[in-house]
Amino acid sequence: MNLEHFLKNEAPSWMSDSGADTDIAISTRIRLARNLDGYRFPRSFTEQEAKRVDEVVTNALLNYQEGCNFSHFTIKEMPALQRLVLVEKHLISPLLAKKEKSASVVISNDESISVMVNEEDHLRIQCLTPGFQLFETYENANKLDSYLEKHLPYAFNETFGYLTSCPTNVGTGLRASVMMHLPALTMSNQMKVMTQMLTRLGMVVRGIYGEGSENLGNIYQISNQVTLGKSEQEILEDLQNVVTQILQNERNARHSLMKQAPIALEDRIQRALGTLRYARIMTSEEAATCLSNVRLGVDLGLIKDISVSILNECMILIQQGFVQQYAGTTLQATERDLFRAKLLREKLNGDSHNSKEKGEEKYDV
Structure with missing residues (x-):
């Protein structure tokens, strides 16, 4: 696949509504950090070492034959806008997007797997699935990891496990996460207390793009x-138990909102839908908030004519990189707000096909 396939496809398979608990759990991600024995880690290696790591890892991945076709892309050959779009689709990290030494990403055609090469570690294997599917997602990642371990010399210590650049990843090198839409817990001011509780349990709560990012759209x-x-x-198992409890807490909070203030809640939801369908200027923050309210309305059965899959597409579509990708040119902040509103009007008024056709043209503001 060429890079355009991944840039124009705003709805990757892992953002479908086919998984478990998709009313709250948007997606599950498994990330495995690995390094190669005999090479310095990315924070201190040379350009020559970086190229060699990229070469051996990529060759192994492109020979993977387990029903998964990969495409390889070199980061420094991409314009900044293309890198930003891949970050917004969670296919690469913000850190990888800034890399100057030889670094790359290998992506499966359905975007459910991406392997970042020479990010913080030599390899970051990432698998994504829709909904709440921790163990299934881990099996996908572990299958690829086992294959690579047979073909590459992993840096492993019998006492400490897999060796990584950052001490917080040593051991299993496993980061498992679930992306969750928690509007009712946020509205009822319960997220601060819940975040503190999760920290005590050895969990961490981050925004939509991971460490240091905001929780746009709840x-x-x-x-x-x-x-x-x-x-x-x-x-x-620990994360499974925690997320299961959060799912129940969010559902309880939604039930309480419906019971205590049904008219106010429906008014909030319908106002958000009206804004998305008719506004002429829309910041990414306002768009995310409105999409969150509309998604809640869909999940509660208060909105019948919009699918969760369309809202998932819009979540990606409203981001800075995607807006400019659709416009076909670099836009200033005010211009992005105009074009973002235009895309949302078309997408949420049932004209998604026309939206794509128009979006591919250069946008003249």
Whole structure:
């Protein structure tokens, strides 16, 4: 596949509504950090070493034959806008997007797997699935990891486990996370207390793009913080239990909102839908908030004519990189707000096909 396939396809398979608990759990991600024995880690290696790591890892991945076709892309050959779009689709990290030394990403055609090469570690294997599917997602990642371990010399220590650039990843190298839409817990001011509780349980709550990012549209990533001293099974079981409890708490909070202030809640939801369908200027923050309210309305059965899959597409579509990708040119902030509103009007008024056709043209503001 060429890069355009991944840039124009705003709805990757892992953002479908086919998984478990998709009313709250948007997606599940498993990330495995690995390094190669005999090479310095990315923070201190030379350009020559970086090229060699990229070469051996890529060759192994492109020979993977387990029903998964990969495409390879070199980061420094991409314009900044293309890198930003891949970050917004969670296919690469913000850190990889800034890399100057030889770094690359290998992506499966359905975008459910991406392997970042020479990010913080030599390899970051990432698998994504829709909904709440921790163990299934881990099996996908582990299958690829086992294949690579047979073909590459992993840096492994019998005492400490997999060796990584950052000490917080040593051991299993496993970060498991679930992206969750938690509007009712946010509205009822319960997220601060819940975040503190999760920290005590060895979990971490982050924004939509991971560490240091905002929770745009009431979307949070819940993930494990401990990778050393626990097995992969124990890490997954702990997160499974935590996310199951959060799912129940969010559903209870939604029930309370419906019971205590149904008219006010429906008014909030319908106002958000009206804004998305008719506004002429829309910031990414306002768009995310409105999409969150509309998604809640769909999940509660208050909105019948919009699918969750369309809202998932819009979540990606409203981001800075995607807006400019659709416009076909670099836009200033005010211009992005105009074009973002235009895309949302077309997408949510049932004219998504026409939206794509118009979006491919250069937008003249």
